[in-house]
């Protein structure tokens with residue numbers, strides 16, 4: 001499976017970090033390219049007794065042989081990037097494209113005031129104002145920043161060469177389908193498209209080079225910031241059900257709702273997904289905690305998975321059963 005794209009089918013925070021880090025280890029991903037908007041994303045990776053939260057570096061970093069790239073479509077905050085490089089100790093295998101646009105303090109300031117903060121409820125990481133400067137053709141690029149020089153590389157060239165030589169390549173999408181500037185709940189969306197096609201464009205890969213599109217859903221839906229959320233339950237009810245979550249980047253409470261089959265179907269269409277992953281099945285069905293084969297899931301959990309498959313018409317190949325990277329039922333080889 002030389003080239004796979006991983007995207008989220010709801011509003012972000014479905015567990016892409018976990019699924020991607022699992023794939024990195026299991027499939028020995030040799031090159032990963034981060035797509036998506038920028039450091040507004042927060043991907044959580046729990047491996048053994050350590051929890052990592054990454055906003056810029058691909059979630060595949062736990063596989064030590066993986067080359068870690070950031071595509072030209074992605075906005076880079078040099079502070080966040082350099083900090084993660086240091087914390088994860090990945091200096092010798094990380095690269096970013098000279099054409100990544102740079103988030104400056106004035107972008108963060110603008111993102112934390114006016115309608116972006118009060119009406120949209122953005123993450124305040126500066127991504128919207130920076131993308132706006134990029135469209136106005138006055139954004140600073142990575143090639144203009146001295147501290148980033150040693151990391152610069154032609155990311156599209158590296159990724160395409162890896163695909164052409166049959167290596168396992170993963171393109172990491174961020175945010176979620178319904179936060180897309182084109183396909184989401186405008187104006188309560190992020191500052192660009194975030195579907196699989198956009199993720200490919202972000203890293204310089206054309207549609208014919210993609211073998212699999214894995215769409216990640218969570219067993220229930222969450223959303224941070226403003227905008228519609230069909231079937232939304234109260235925070236108290238979310239706490240009762242174990243669905244109460246706090247956002248990685250902003251520390252805000254995530255709003256919650258039950259799994260949404262209509263959104264899931266549409267997301268499969270918009271991303272031309274070929275396989276689905278469903279995470280946090282152990283939150284709906286605690287008896288499935290840490291199960292690692294389909295036969296170990298309870299009857300109710302299996303019924304839920306089959307119902308999802310009959311609605312979305314693609315196989316659910318990966319099922320998350322706990323926070324650890326290795327808590328996964330992998331049906332791809334069953």
Ligand code: IMP
Nearest residue numbers: 012040041042121122123189190224225
């Ligand atoms: P922005 O992307 O920071 O401009 O925020 C726009 C909207 O997208 C807000 O509702 C954010 O909460 C949401 N958003 C952006 N990135 C993420 C993410 O990675 N996970 C979940 N929500 C996000």
Ligand code: MG
Nearest residue numbers: 013042043248
């Ligand atoms: Mg997140």
